[in-house]
Amino acid sequence: MIFRLENIRYKGILKIDDLKIPACMVTCLTGDSGAGKTSLLRLLNRMDDPDSGSIYYKDQLLDQFNPIELRRKVTMLSQSPFTLPGTIEENLQIGLELTEREKKDKAVLVKVLELVQLQKSLDEWTENLSGGENQRLALARLLLLKPEVYLLDEPTSALDEEAELTVMSRFLEEVKREKGTVIMITHSKQLADICAEKRIILKKEKEGDY
Template sequence: MLFQLEKVIFKKIINIDRMEISSHKTTCLIGESGAGKSTLLKLLNKMNIPDEGKVYYNETPLQEIDPVKLRREVVMISQTPLLFGETVEENLQKGLMFSEKPPASREELMKTLEIVKLDKPLDGLAERLSGGERQRLSLGRVLLMKPTVYLLDEPTSALDEETEIEVMKSFIKCTKGHDGTVIMVTHSMNVAEQYGEETISLSK
């Protein structure tokens, strides 16, 4: 089992007696606003520390794992995508720098932009991208890292339905190519139904 949560309490947001999340699958976290979906993602890569209980990653308690090492394997994209650097290329390369991997070639970068359906020049200014384009740029950045786990918080919320399905189909196919695990918060029942091999519903 990839993640296990046992008797986890965090503030008044999360109260989970037991939860398991499998590896090599796409798990969708669904539920109403305020149910703790984003909070749960942050518990999985140690951005939040539970007030009570334990979170295990590959059977090791997270408290015993160095947070930087963990976040190189368990990479998170927040709901509001952040920019790292001025150009599209700098943003794509930044994840590789963080994970201490060699930079990607121009060919790899162009291929990644194709996967996330972002038709922009590598030397284009990232700050000029729309919200949906920034989401796709963030997806491209983490794809290049090839982490063990992708934690995605509403990764396609700024996309129209057709683009959302197209991008996620291509993205998930790519993650499966290197045995990645996707754990995704989504309000889109389309995405959850089409790509969620497991669905976890959270409630207040």
């Protein structure tokens, strides 16, 4: 197990007595709006800390990790990913720069754009991208970082059904090739049906049903 949660309480939103999340698999979080799905993701990389209880990452207490170092291993993509003014290439490289990694060659950048089916040139300005194209760009940027765990909050909300399946299938295939772990929030039943290897259903009545 890559994560283990015990007796978690968080702001009256989450009440989790015992939860285990497997490594090297795709886990989908589903449930009603307000059930705490995004809150759970944020707890897993210490964007927030629980009011009580323990979270273990690889059998080590999460609060023993430096939050910045942890987020390089456990990286979250929000529902509205940030896009900086500038070119697609600059936006792909910025994640590497911020995490003190070496920049990638243009050939690597082109390949990652192909993986997420973003058919744009590297010198295209991001202000010309649609919402769905911005999501693909954010997924490509995340692939370049190669974290151990990908926390995805509605990563395909701006894509149509056909595109979401194609893009996420290719994305997840690449993550699995690198032996990564994916924990994903999705309202898409078809995406969860096809991609989920484990499901966690969060209920609004502050209980997890696992």
